[in-house]
Amino acid sequence: MGKQGVNVGIIGFGTVGTGTARILLENAGVIAKRAGFPVVLKKIADRDITRDRGIPVPEGILTAHADDVLNDPDIDIVVELVGGIHPAKDFILQAIANGKHVVTANKALLATEGADIFAAADQKGVEVCFEAAVAGGIPIIKVLREGLIANNMVSIFGIINGTSNYILTKMTAEKAEFADVLKEAQALGYAEADPTFDIEGIDTAHKLTILASLAYGIPLSFDAVYKEGITKITSEDIAFATELGYKIKLLAITRAVDGQVELRVHPTMVPNDYLISKIDGVFNAIYVEGDAVGATLYYGRGAGDMPTGSAVVADIVDTARTILHGGKRSSGISGSGSAYTIRQMGDVESMYYFRFSALDQPGTLSKISGILGKYNISIASVIQKGRSASSSVPLVVLTHTAKEKDVANAIAEIDAMPVVADKTLVLRVEGKE
Numbered sequence: 117m118g119k120q121g122v123n124v125g126i127i128g129f130g131t132v133g134t135g136t137a138r139i140l141l142e143n144a145g146v147i148a149k150r151a152g153f154p155v156v157l158k159k160i161a162d163r164d165i166t167r168d169r170g171i172p173v174p175e176g177i178l179t180a181h182a183d184d185v186l187n188d189p190d191i192d193i194v195v196e197l198v199g200g201i202h203p204a205k206d207f208i209l210q211a212i213a214n215g216k217h218v219v220t221a222n223k224a225l226l227a228t229e230g231a232d233i234f235a236a237a238d239q240k241g242v243e244v245c246f247e248a249a250v251a252g253g254i255p256i257i258k259v260l261r262e263g264l265i266a267n268n269m270v271s272i273f274g275i276i277n278g279t280s281n282y283i284l285t286k287m288t289a290e291k292a293e294f295a296d297v298l299k300e301a302q303a304l305g306y307a308e309a310d311p312t313f314d315i316e317g318i319d320t321a322h323k324l325t326i327l328a329s330l331a332y333g334i335p336l337s338f339d340a341v342y343k344e345g346i347t348k349i350t351s352e353d354i355a356f357a358t359e360l361g362y363k364i365k366l367l368a369i370t371r372a373v374d375g376q377v378e379l380r381v382h383p384t385m386v387p388n389d390y391l392i393s394k395i396d397g398v399f400n401a402i403y404v405e406g407d408a409v410g411a412t413l414y415y416g417r418g419a420g421d422m423p424t425g426s427a428v429v430a431d432i433v434d435t436a437r438t439i440l441h442g443g444k445r446s447s448g449i450s451g452s453g454s455a456y457t458i459r460q461m462g463d464v465e466s467m468y469y470f471r472f473s474a475l476d477q478p479g480t481l482s483k484i485s486g487i488l489g490k491y492n493i494s495i496a497s498v499i500q501k502g503r504s505a506s507s508s509v510p511l512v513v514l515t516h517t518a519k520e521k522d523v524a525n526a527i528a529e530i531d532a533m534p535v536v537a538d539k540t541l542v543l544r545v546e547g548k549e
């Protein structure tokens with residue numbers, strides 16, 4: 117008679133480790149009923165095994181040594197929830213070398229060093245699952261790998277960092293400034309250990325790297341992602357966006373254009389009538405368009421112990437099915453062979469919002485519009501607010517579709533003009549022309 121169930125070992129008993137353990141223990145009955153076999157939490161390793169996590173941990177399963185999980189011959193699946201690059205990568209490679217399947221929530225590791233990990237797993241014939249690495253509880257990896265397998269992907273637009281969405285939502289609702297809201301987000305525990313990852317678009321880029329690889333078969337290409345965070349957005353920009361009928365959202369965007377794939381993370385003005393503009397607070401949402409299915413949208417909690425634990429446990433059960441019933445699944449992450457190349461950011465086309473800090477003098481607008489015209493950037497509308505003989509006033513311009521490299525050249529030239537007092541704030545704008 118073959119195996120009747122699977123044994124799981126967790127490394128990392130922090131927020132997500134605790135959520136995962138809680139679900140495995142409290143929902144063991146429903147999981148076993150649905151899966152048709154028991155999933156047993158055999159060990160949990162963490163450097164700190166004394167702190168009370170608020171869950172009843174069965175006697176004898178806690179250990180301070182990761183090796184007790186990695187080298188336990190009875191453990192079938194190692195769940196890496198340590199985060200960061202090292203020692204997380206070493207734990208995963210050791211688990212693979214020991215013939216164990218791996219479940220991880222480690223987006224930074226997979227986005228930057230995933231090629232080594234998937235190569236090692238393929239060689240050893242084990243699975244590395246990562247549903248929890250992108251958008252927490254939303255099963256977006258399963259969507260791309262299984263649910264939408266029939267489609268050529270047209271585009272993906274995601275709000276996949278709860279912290280920056282929380283900050284932008286609060287700035288919009290309360291007309292608050294960035295720095296004040298960031299402090300609040302940190303106090304509430306939403307931000308990553310290093311908040312730079314959240315607010316500079318790095319965490320979003322890690323997740324986009326994984327989504328784009330699944331969607332377009334390109335290698336994990338974190339370095340090629342254009343990354344721009346939300347730190348430069350002011351309450352004034354939010355007020356202009358509101359007046360113009362937009363929300364500002366930090367979007368992860370990947371889309372296919374002429375055999376190339378765009379990979380970009382930046383704050384974006386999204387029209388109020390787009391569903392994704394209504395995703396507020398710490399929630400995540402991902403819009404996925406496929407050539408067969410058309411537009412689809414996924415919404416939920418992208419962080420936190422229980423939502424992320426929900427995704428980790430789903431991976432554990434899927435992997436357990438592989439162990440018990442055979443049929444190893446492909447990771448969906450391939451190192452080569454994609455039909456697509458990556459589009460240089462300079463070649464990307466978009467509509468734009470410019471907020472110039474211009475001196476309120478005759479001829480200023482014509483000088484600015486002259487430079488925009490020279491670079492083939494067509495103006496859609498202009499707003500000027502305020503009046504000042506001595507200092508600068510905000511001059512807002514919305515454009516028709518233009519090319520990124522033309523915009524960069526035009527703005528560099530405009531910012532060098534004596535009538536322009538400060539660096540121009542540039543935002544990309546989504547919507548119909």
Ligand code: HSE
Nearest residue numbers: 277278279307308419
């Ligand atoms: N810091 C991340 C966020 C956590 O704010 O979404 C989940 O990856």
